[in-house]
Amino acid sequence: xxxxxxxxxxxxxxxxxxxxxxxxxxxNLPETLIYHILSLLETNDAIQTCVLSKTWQYHWTNIHSLxxxxxxxxxxxxxxxxxxxxxxxxxxxxxxxxxxxxxxxxKFYCRGSIHxxxxxxxxxxxxxxxLEHLETDIVKKFPARDLKTLKLGIGHGTxxxxxxxxxxxxxxxxxxxxxxxxxxxxxxxxLNLGNLSLIDCSVSIVVEFTISxxxxxxxxxxxxxxxxKKMFRDSKLVISAPKLKLLNLSMEHQLVYIL
Amino acid sequence: MASSSSSSSxxxxxxxxxxxxxxxxxVEEPVAMEMETVKSFFVGNEDAMKDMVVPLLNVSSEHMPxxxxxxxxxxxxxxxxxxxxxxxVKAFNEAFLENKSDEQLMEMIMAANFLNTKELLNFLxxxxxxxxxxxxxxxxxxxxxxxxxxxxxxxxxxxxxxEWAFDGLDED
Numbered sequence: 403x404x405x406x407x408x409x410x411x412x413x414x415x416x417x418x419x420x421x422x423x424x425x426x427x428x429x430n431l432p433e434t435l436i437y438h439i440l441s442l443l444e445t446n447d448a449i450q451t452c453v454l455s456k457t458w459q460y461h462w463t464n465i466h467s468l469x470x471x472x473x474x475x476x477x478x479x480x481x482x483x484x485x486x487x488x489x490x491x492x493x494x495x496x497x498x499x500x501x502x503x504x505x506x507x508x509k510f511y512c513r514g515s516i517h518x519x520x521x522x523x524x525x526x527x528x529x530x531x532x533l534e535h536l537e538t539d540i541v542k543k544f545p546a547r548d549l550k551t552l553k554l555g556i557g558h559g560t561x562x563x564x565x566x567x568x569x570x571x572x573x574x575x576x577x578x579x580x581x582x583x584x585x586x587x588x589x590x591x592x593l594n595l596g597n598l599s600l601i602d603c604s605v606s607i608v609v610e611f612t613i614s615x616x617x618x619x620x621x622x623x624x625x626x627x628x629x630x631k632k633m634f635r636d637s638k639l640v641i642s643a644p645k646l647k648l649l650n651l652s653m654e655h656q657l658v659y660i661l
Numbered sequence: 662m663a664s665s666s667s668s669s670s671x672x673x674x675x676x677x678x679x680x681x682x683x684x685x686x687x688v689e690e691p692v693a694m695e696m697e698t699v700k701s702f703f704v705g706n707e708d709a710m711k712d713m714v715v716p717l718l719n720v721s722s723e724h725m726p727x728x729x730x731x732x733x734x735x736x737x738x739x740x741x742x743x744x745x746x747x748x749x750v751k752a753f754n755e756a757f758l759e760n761k762s763d764e765q766l767m768e769m770i771m772a773a774n775f776l777n778t779k780e781l782l783n784f785l786x787x788x789x790x791x792x793x794x795x796x797x798x799x800x801x802x803x804x805x806x807x808x809x810x811x812x813x814x815x816x817x818x819x820x821x822x823x824e825w826a827f828d829g830l831d832e833d
Contacts, residue, residue: 431805432774435770435774436805438786439789442786443794446826447793447795450798451801452823453811453816455807455811456810458807459819491825492825492826495826
Protein backbone atom coordinates (compact mmCIF):
# COMPACT_ATOMS: atom_id res chain seq x y z
CA UNK A 403 0.00 0.00 0.00
CA UNK A 404 0.89 3.60 -0.02
CA UNK A 405 3.28 3.88 2.88
CA UNK A 406 5.18 0.70 2.29
CA UNK A 407 8.02 2.08 0.24
CA UNK A 408 10.13 3.18 3.15
CA UNK A 409 9.98 -0.35 4.53
CA UNK A 410 13.22 -1.85 3.23
CA UNK A 411 15.34 0.25 5.56
CA UNK A 412 13.41 -1.09 8.52
CA UNK A 413 13.15 -4.72 7.46
CA UNK A 414 16.02 -5.99 9.54
CA UNK A 415 14.53 -5.16 12.86
CA UNK A 416 16.73 -5.49 15.83
CA UNK A 417 15.55 -8.43 17.81
CA UNK A 418 18.16 -8.85 20.49
CA UNK A 419 19.94 -5.54 20.69
CA UNK A 420 17.39 -2.99 21.79
CA UNK A 421 14.82 -5.05 23.59
CA UNK A 422 15.39 -3.50 26.98
CA UNK A 423 14.69 -0.04 25.63
CA UNK A 424 11.66 -1.17 23.72
CA UNK A 425 10.14 -3.13 26.53
CA UNK A 426 8.10 -0.24 27.76
CA UNK A 427 7.49 1.59 24.58
CA UNK A 428 4.24 0.07 23.63
CA UNK A 429 3.02 -1.23 26.89
CA ASN A 430 2.29 2.47 27.34
CA LEU A 431 0.15 2.63 24.24
CA PRO A 432 -3.46 2.78 25.42
CA GLU A 433 -5.39 -0.37 24.61
CA THR A 434 -7.91 1.56 22.56
CA LEU A 435 -5.09 2.58 20.21
CA ILE A 436 -3.87 -1.01 19.95
CA TYR A 437 -7.43 -2.09 19.09
CA HIS A 438 -7.62 0.65 16.51
CA ILE A 439 -4.36 -0.39 14.83
CA LEU A 440 -5.51 -4.03 14.80
CA SER A 441 -8.80 -2.93 13.22
CA LEU A 442 -6.90 -1.50 10.28
CA LEU A 443 -5.34 -4.84 9.43
CA GLU A 444 -6.88 -7.62 7.41
CA THR A 445 -8.83 -9.57 10.01
CA ASN A 446 -6.71 -12.72 9.72
CA ASP A 447 -3.57 -10.69 10.47
CA ALA A 448 -5.29 -9.10 13.46
CA ILE A 449 -6.29 -12.49 14.87
CA GLN A 450 -2.81 -13.88 14.50
CA THR A 451 -1.59 -11.39 17.10
CA CYS A 452 -3.15 -13.78 19.64
CA VAL A 453 0.17 -15.64 19.80
CA LEU A 454 2.26 -12.55 20.64
CA SER A 455 1.83 -12.71 24.41
CA LYS A 456 -0.70 -13.45 27.14
CA THR A 457 -1.96 -9.87 27.20
CA TRP A 458 -2.39 -9.88 23.45
CA GLN A 459 -4.26 -13.17 23.32
CA TYR A 460 -7.69 -11.52 23.21
CA HIS A 461 -6.84 -8.02 22.00
CA TRP A 462 -8.12 -8.82 18.51
CA THR A 463 -11.63 -9.52 19.78
CA ASN A 464 -11.99 -5.76 20.33
CA ILE A 465 -11.51 -4.78 16.70
CA HIS A 466 -14.05 -2.27 15.40
CA SER A 467 -13.75 -3.21 11.73
CA LEU A 468 -13.63 -6.44 9.76
CA UNK A 469 -11.78 -7.18 6.57
CA UNK A 470 -12.46 -10.49 4.80
CA UNK A 471 -11.06 -11.35 1.39
CA UNK A 472 -11.69 -14.73 -0.16
CA UNK A 473 -8.88 -14.03 -2.63
CA UNK A 474 -6.45 -14.45 0.23
CA UNK A 475 -7.73 -17.95 0.91
CA UNK A 476 -7.95 -19.02 -2.68
CA UNK A 477 -4.32 -18.26 -3.35
CA UNK A 478 -3.08 -21.12 -1.28
CA UNK A 479 -3.59 -24.50 -2.84
CA UNK A 480 -3.73 -27.18 -0.18
CA UNK A 481 -4.63 -30.32 -2.02
CA UNK A 482 -8.01 -31.72 -1.12
CA UNK A 483 -9.31 -28.69 0.80
CA UNK A 484 -12.18 -26.60 -0.37
CA UNK A 485 -11.18 -23.04 0.34
CA UNK A 486 -14.77 -21.94 0.43
CA UNK A 487 -15.26 -24.21 3.45
CA UNK A 488 -12.17 -22.78 5.18
CA UNK A 489 -13.27 -19.23 4.43
CA UNK A 490 -16.76 -19.87 5.75
CA UNK A 491 -15.41 -21.40 8.95
CA UNK A 492 -13.03 -18.49 9.38
CA UNK A 493 -15.66 -15.80 8.88
CA UNK A 494 -18.23 -17.45 11.16
CA UNK A 495 -15.62 -17.97 13.88
CA UNK A 496 -14.76 -14.28 13.78
CA UNK A 497 -18.41 -13.24 14.04
CA UNK A 498 -18.89 -15.51 17.07
CA UNK A 499 -15.70 -14.52 18.91
CA UNK A 500 -15.54 -10.81 18.25
CA UNK A 501 -16.94 -8.75 21.12
CA UNK A 502 -20.39 -7.48 20.21
CA UNK A 503 -19.51 -3.79 19.79
CA UNK A 504 -20.82 -1.84 16.87
CA UNK A 505 -19.11 -2.48 13.59
CA UNK A 506 -17.49 0.58 12.09
CA UNK A 507 -16.36 -0.76 8.76
CA UNK A 508 -16.66 -4.00 6.81
CA LYS A 509 -14.61 -4.96 3.79
CA PHE A 510 -16.02 -8.13 2.33
CA TYR A 511 -14.62 -9.46 -0.92
CA CYS A 512 -15.95 -12.77 -2.18
CA ARG A 513 -14.38 -12.81 -5.65
CA GLY A 514 -17.52 -14.28 -7.15
CA SER A 515 -17.45 -17.62 -5.40
CA ILE A 516 -19.09 -17.45 -2.01
CA HIS A 517 -22.36 -19.05 -1.04
CA UNK A 518 -25.33 -16.74 -0.58
CA UNK A 519 -26.03 -18.06 2.90
CA UNK A 520 -22.67 -16.81 4.17
CA UNK A 521 -23.20 -13.42 2.57
CA UNK A 522 -26.58 -13.22 4.27
CA UNK A 523 -25.09 -14.16 7.65
CA UNK A 524 -22.40 -11.50 7.36
CA UNK A 525 -24.80 -8.78 6.18
CA UNK A 526 -27.29 -9.64 8.93
CA UNK A 527 -24.48 -9.36 11.47
CA UNK A 528 -23.49 -6.03 9.96
CA UNK A 529 -27.04 -4.74 10.09
CA UNK A 530 -27.51 -5.70 13.72
CA UNK A 531 -24.16 -4.14 14.67
CA UNK A 532 -24.84 -0.72 13.18
CA LEU A 533 -22.41 -0.98 10.26
CA GLU A 534 -21.47 2.45 8.86
CA HIS A 535 -18.98 1.77 6.07
CA LEU A 536 -19.14 -1.09 3.62
CA GLU A 537 -16.74 -2.07 0.87
CA THR A 538 -17.67 -5.13 -1.13
CA ASP A 539 -17.86 -6.87 -4.47
CA ILE A 540 -21.29 -8.39 -3.89
CA VAL A 541 -24.58 -6.96 -5.02
CA LYS A 542 -27.08 -8.33 -2.56
CA LYS A 543 -29.46 -6.96 -0.02
CA PHE A 544 -27.05 -4.60 1.69
CA PRO A 545 -27.01 -3.91 5.42
CA ALA A 546 -28.61 -0.53 4.89
CA ARG A 547 -29.87 0.56 8.27
CA ASP A 548 -27.00 2.76 9.47
CA LEU A 549 -24.85 2.73 6.37
CA LYS A 550 -23.01 5.94 5.52
CA THR A 551 -20.54 4.75 2.92
CA LEU A 552 -20.96 2.09 0.28
CA LYS A 553 -18.10 1.20 -2.04
CA LEU A 554 -18.91 -1.33 -4.69
CA GLY A 555 -16.07 -2.59 -6.78
CA ILE A 556 -17.24 -5.37 -9.00
CA GLY A 557 -15.90 -5.22 -12.49
CA HIS A 558 -16.83 -7.20 -15.57
CA GLY A 559 -20.03 -5.19 -16.09
CA THR A 560 -22.11 -7.07 -13.53
CA UNK A 561 -25.74 -6.01 -13.45
CA UNK A 562 -26.51 -3.58 -10.69
CA UNK A 563 -30.15 -3.17 -9.84
CA UNK A 564 -30.65 -3.06 -6.09
CA UNK A 565 -33.32 -1.02 -4.50
CA UNK A 566 -31.52 1.96 -3.06
CA UNK A 567 -34.51 3.39 -1.26
CA UNK A 568 -33.75 1.96 2.18
CA UNK A 569 -30.49 3.89 2.43
CA UNK A 570 -31.67 6.86 4.41
CA UNK A 571 -28.31 7.52 6.05
CA UNK A 572 -26.06 6.97 3.05
CA UNK A 573 -23.79 9.95 2.31
CA UNK A 574 -21.08 8.37 0.12
CA UNK A 575 -21.64 6.03 -2.78
CA UNK A 576 -18.83 4.77 -4.94
CA UNK A 577 -19.65 2.34 -7.73
CA UNK A 578 -17.04 0.83 -9.97
CA UNK A 579 -17.41 -1.43 -12.97
CA UNK A 580 -21.11 -2.27 -13.12
CA UNK A 581 -23.90 -2.16 -15.65
CA UNK A 582 -26.53 0.26 -14.37
CA UNK A 583 -30.22 -0.34 -15.02
CA UNK A 584 -31.68 1.57 -17.94
CA UNK A 585 -34.41 3.18 -15.89
CA UNK A 586 -33.08 6.54 -14.92
CA UNK A 587 -33.14 8.31 -11.59
CA UNK A 588 -31.52 5.47 -9.75
CA UNK A 589 -30.21 7.69 -6.97
CA UNK A 590 -33.17 9.93 -6.25
CA UNK A 591 -34.08 7.94 -3.15
CA UNK A 592 -30.75 8.76 -1.51
CA LEU A 593 -31.82 11.87 0.31
CA ASN A 594 -28.55 12.41 2.16
CA LEU A 595 -26.14 11.46 -0.58
CA GLY A 596 -23.29 13.98 -0.71
CA ASN A 597 -20.64 12.16 -2.72
CA LEU A 598 -21.26 9.97 -5.72
CA SER A 599 -18.63 8.33 -7.91
CA LEU A 600 -19.46 6.25 -10.94
CA ILE A 601 -16.30 4.80 -12.40
CA ASP A 602 -16.13 2.56 -15.41
CA CYS A 603 -19.89 1.95 -15.44
CA SER A 604 -22.11 1.27 -18.38
CA VAL A 605 -25.78 1.62 -19.12
CA SER A 606 -27.76 -0.02 -21.87
CA ILE A 607 -29.59 2.07 -24.42
CA VAL A 608 -31.35 5.01 -22.87
CA VAL A 609 -31.88 8.46 -24.26
CA GLU A 610 -31.46 10.18 -20.95
CA PHE A 611 -29.53 9.01 -17.96
CA THR A 612 -30.60 11.00 -14.94
CA ILE A 613 -28.77 11.56 -11.71
CA SER A 614 -30.87 13.49 -9.28
CA UNK A 615 -29.96 13.80 -5.65
CA UNK A 616 -31.00 16.71 -3.45
CA UNK A 617 -27.87 16.85 -1.27
CA UNK A 618 -25.23 15.88 -3.77
CA UNK A 619 -22.06 17.98 -3.42
CA UNK A 620 -19.39 15.99 -5.27
CA UNK A 621 -20.00 14.00 -8.40
CA UNK A 622 -17.31 12.02 -10.18
CA UNK A 623 -18.18 10.39 -13.42
CA UNK A 624 -15.58 8.69 -15.52
CA UNK A 625 -15.18 6.07 -18.22
CA UNK A 626 -18.94 5.85 -18.67
CA UNK A 627 -20.18 3.90 -21.63
CA UNK A 628 -23.39 3.12 -23.40
CA UNK A 629 -24.14 -0.33 -24.65
CA UNK A 630 -25.70 0.09 -28.09
CA LYS A 631 -23.39 2.33 -30.04
CA LYS A 632 -25.73 4.12 -32.38
CA MET A 633 -27.49 5.74 -29.47
CA PHE A 634 -24.36 7.37 -28.15
CA ARG A 635 -24.75 10.62 -30.04
CA ASP A 636 -28.29 11.23 -28.92
CA SER A 637 -27.82 10.19 -25.34
CA LYS A 638 -27.99 12.76 -22.63
CA LEU A 639 -26.73 12.81 -19.13
CA VAL A 640 -29.02 14.84 -16.91
CA ILE A 641 -27.75 15.96 -13.56
CA SER A 642 -30.18 17.46 -11.13
CA ALA A 643 -28.33 18.39 -7.99
CA PRO A 644 -28.98 21.84 -6.55
CA LYS A 645 -26.15 21.63 -4.03
CA LEU A 646 -23.50 20.38 -6.42
CA LYS A 647 -20.12 22.04 -5.92
CA LEU A 648 -17.65 19.76 -7.64
CA LEU A 649 -18.26 17.97 -10.88
CA ASN A 650 -15.52 15.73 -12.12
CA LEU A 651 -16.41 14.50 -15.58
CA SER A 652 -14.19 12.64 -17.92
CA MET A 653 -16.12 11.76 -21.04
CA GLU A 654 -17.38 13.24 -24.23
CA HIS A 655 -21.00 13.85 -23.77
CA GLN A 656 -23.89 16.16 -24.18
CA LEU A 657 -24.89 17.68 -20.94
CA VAL A 658 -28.17 19.15 -19.87
CA TYR A 659 -27.91 21.20 -16.74
CA ILE A 660 -30.94 21.52 -14.55
CA LEU A 661 -29.96 23.73 -11.69
CA MET B 662 -12.54 28.18 12.00
CA ALA B 663 -13.82 31.71 11.76
CA SER B 664 -11.03 33.48 13.56
CA SER B 665 -8.19 33.51 11.07
CA SER B 666 -9.41 35.22 7.89
CA SER B 667 -10.31 38.65 9.20
CA SER B 668 -7.08 39.22 11.07
CA SER B 669 -4.74 37.97 8.38
CA SER B 670 -3.82 41.47 7.18
CA UNK B 671 -2.77 42.46 10.69
CA UNK B 672 -0.43 40.33 12.68
CA UNK B 673 -1.26 36.65 13.07
CA UNK B 674 -1.80 35.80 16.68
CA UNK B 675 0.72 33.38 18.11
CA UNK B 676 0.36 30.85 20.86
CA UNK B 677 3.28 29.50 22.84
CA UNK B 678 3.40 25.76 23.40
CA UNK B 679 5.77 24.07 25.80
CA UNK B 680 6.95 20.57 24.93
CA UNK B 681 7.54 17.90 27.58
CA UNK B 682 11.26 18.73 27.77
CA UNK B 683 10.58 22.42 28.34
CA UNK B 684 11.32 23.76 24.88
CA UNK B 685 8.99 26.53 23.68
CA UNK B 686 7.31 26.74 20.28
CA UNK B 687 5.57 29.83 18.93
CA VAL B 688 2.70 28.69 16.75
CA GLU B 689 0.15 30.62 14.67
CA GLU B 690 -3.22 30.44 16.38
CA PRO B 691 -5.12 28.54 13.66
CA VAL B 692 -2.41 25.88 13.58
CA ALA B 693 -2.42 25.55 17.37
CA MET B 694 -6.20 25.21 17.31
CA GLU B 695 -5.90 22.10 15.16
CA MET B 696 -5.08 20.42 18.45
CA GLU B 697 -8.21 19.82 20.49
CA THR B 698 -6.11 19.68 23.63
CA VAL B 699 -4.81 23.20 23.04
CA LYS B 700 -8.22 24.42 21.98
CA SER B 701 -9.87 23.16 25.13
CA PHE B 702 -7.17 24.91 27.15
CA PHE B 703 -8.55 28.24 25.95
CA VAL B 704 -12.26 27.54 26.03
CA GLY B 705 -13.89 30.16 28.20
CA ASN B 706 -10.49 31.68 28.82
CA GLU B 707 -9.99 33.92 25.77
CA ASP B 708 -8.29 36.76 27.66
CA ALA B 709 -5.46 34.46 28.58
CA MET B 710 -4.39 33.93 24.98
CA LYS B 711 -1.59 36.45 24.82
CA ASP B 712 1.00 35.34 27.29
CA MET B 713 -0.27 31.96 28.39
CA VAL B 714 2.11 29.09 27.72
CA VAL B 715 0.35 25.81 27.01
CA PRO B 716 2.19 22.83 28.47
CA LEU B 717 2.11 19.71 26.32
CA LEU B 718 3.16 17.10 28.82
CA ASN B 719 3.29 14.10 26.51
CA VAL B 720 4.92 15.62 23.45
CA SER B 721 8.67 15.67 23.08
CA SER B 722 10.18 18.70 21.32
CA GLU B 723 11.82 16.28 18.89
CA HIS B 724 8.45 15.69 17.23
CA MET B 725 6.95 19.17 17.46
CA PRO B 726 8.28 20.57 14.14
CA UNK B 727 7.04 17.56 12.16
CA UNK B 728 3.65 17.59 13.86
CA UNK B 729 3.16 21.33 13.27
CA UNK B 730 4.21 20.86 9.67
CA UNK B 731 1.54 18.19 9.28
CA UNK B 732 -1.16 20.53 10.65
CA UNK B 733 -0.09 23.41 8.41
CA UNK B 734 -0.10 21.31 5.26
CA UNK B 735 -3.22 19.33 5.93
CA UNK B 736 -5.32 22.33 6.92
CA UNK B 737 -4.22 23.95 3.68
CA UNK B 738 -5.22 20.78 1.77
CA UNK B 739 -8.63 20.86 3.43
CA UNK B 740 -9.29 24.50 2.54
CA UNK B 741 -8.29 24.24 -1.09
CA UNK B 742 -10.93 24.11 -3.83
CA UNK B 743 -10.82 22.01 -5.86
CA UNK B 744 -9.21 19.60 -3.41
CA UNK B 745 -5.55 18.80 -4.06
CA UNK B 746 -4.79 15.80 -6.26
CA UNK B 747 -4.39 12.56 -4.31
CA UNK B 748 -0.77 12.29 -5.43
CA UNK B 749 0.13 15.58 -3.81
CA VAL B 750 -1.28 14.53 -0.43
CA LYS B 751 0.32 11.12 -0.77
CA ALA B 752 3.71 12.65 -1.56
CA PHE B 753 3.54 14.86 1.52
CA ASN B 754 2.47 11.95 3.72
CA GLU B 755 5.20 9.68 2.44
CA ALA B 756 7.84 12.32 2.96
CA PHE B 757 6.50 12.84 6.47
CA LEU B 758 7.04 9.17 7.35
CA GLU B 759 10.35 8.80 5.61
CA ASN B 760 13.25 8.10 7.98
CA LYS B 761 10.91 7.81 10.94
CA SER B 762 11.86 4.82 13.03
CA ASP B 763 9.24 2.58 14.61
CA GLU B 764 10.02 4.20 17.97
CA GLN B 765 9.47 7.67 16.57
CA LEU B 766 6.24 6.58 14.94
CA MET B 767 4.99 5.19 18.24
CA GLU B 768 5.95 8.33 20.14
CA MET B 769 4.13 10.44 17.60
CA ILE B 770 1.03 8.24 17.90
CA MET B 771 1.07 8.87 21.65
CA ALA B 772 1.56 12.58 20.99
CA ALA B 773 -1.32 12.73 18.49
CA ASN B 774 -3.49 10.88 20.97
CA PHE B 775 -2.63 13.36 23.70
CA LEU B 776 -3.12 16.36 21.40
CA ASN B 777 -6.44 14.83 20.37
CA THR B 778 -6.19 15.43 16.64
CA LYS B 779 -8.12 12.81 14.78
CA GLU B 780 -6.59 13.41 11.37
CA LEU B 781 -2.99 13.01 12.54
CA LEU B 782 -3.87 10.05 14.73
CA ASN B 783 -5.67 8.26 11.91
CA PHE B 784 -2.80 8.88 9.59
CA LEU B 785 -0.16 7.60 12.02
CA UNK B 786 -2.09 4.51 13.13
CA UNK B 787 -2.66 3.64 9.48
CA UNK B 788 1.10 3.92 8.98
CA UNK B 789 1.70 1.63 11.96
CA UNK B 790 -0.76 -0.93 10.54
CA UNK B 791 1.04 -0.79 7.20
CA UNK B 792 4.35 -1.49 8.88
CA UNK B 793 3.16 -4.68 10.58
CA UNK B 794 0.88 -6.21 7.98
CA UNK B 795 2.04 -9.52 6.54
CA UNK B 796 4.96 -9.58 8.97
CA UNK B 797 6.14 -12.49 11.05
CA UNK B 798 5.19 -12.93 14.70
CA UNK B 799 8.74 -12.01 15.75
CA UNK B 800 8.66 -8.84 13.68
CA UNK B 801 5.39 -7.70 15.20
CA UNK B 802 6.61 -8.49 18.72
CA UNK B 803 9.68 -6.36 18.11
CA UNK B 804 7.59 -3.58 16.58
CA UNK B 805 5.32 -3.31 19.59
CA UNK B 806 8.07 -4.13 22.07
CA UNK B 807 6.19 -7.14 23.38
CA UNK B 808 7.87 -9.71 25.56
CA UNK B 809 6.77 -13.22 24.71
CA UNK B 810 5.56 -14.66 28.01
CA UNK B 811 4.29 -17.91 26.50
CA UNK B 812 6.27 -21.11 26.92
CA UNK B 813 6.77 -22.89 23.57
CA UNK B 814 4.11 -25.39 24.66
CA UNK B 815 1.63 -22.64 25.48
CA UNK B 816 2.26 -20.87 22.19
CA UNK B 817 1.70 -24.13 20.33
CA UNK B 818 -1.55 -24.63 22.23
CA UNK B 819 -2.81 -21.12 21.39
CA UNK B 820 -1.98 -21.73 17.76
CA UNK B 821 -3.83 -25.04 17.84
CA UNK B 822 -6.87 -23.47 19.52
CA UNK B 823 -6.96 -20.80 16.86
CA GLU B 824 -6.17 -23.11 14.00
CA TRP B 825 -9.17 -21.77 12.09
CA ALA B 826 -7.45 -18.39 11.92
CA PHE B 827 -4.16 -19.75 10.60
CA ASP B 828 -5.62 -22.33 8.21
CA GLY B 829 -5.46 -21.82 4.51
CA LEU B 830 -3.58 -18.56 4.77
CA ASP B 831 -0.38 -17.46 3.23
CA GLU B 832 2.19 -16.58 5.81
CA ASP B 833 4.61 -14.27 4.13
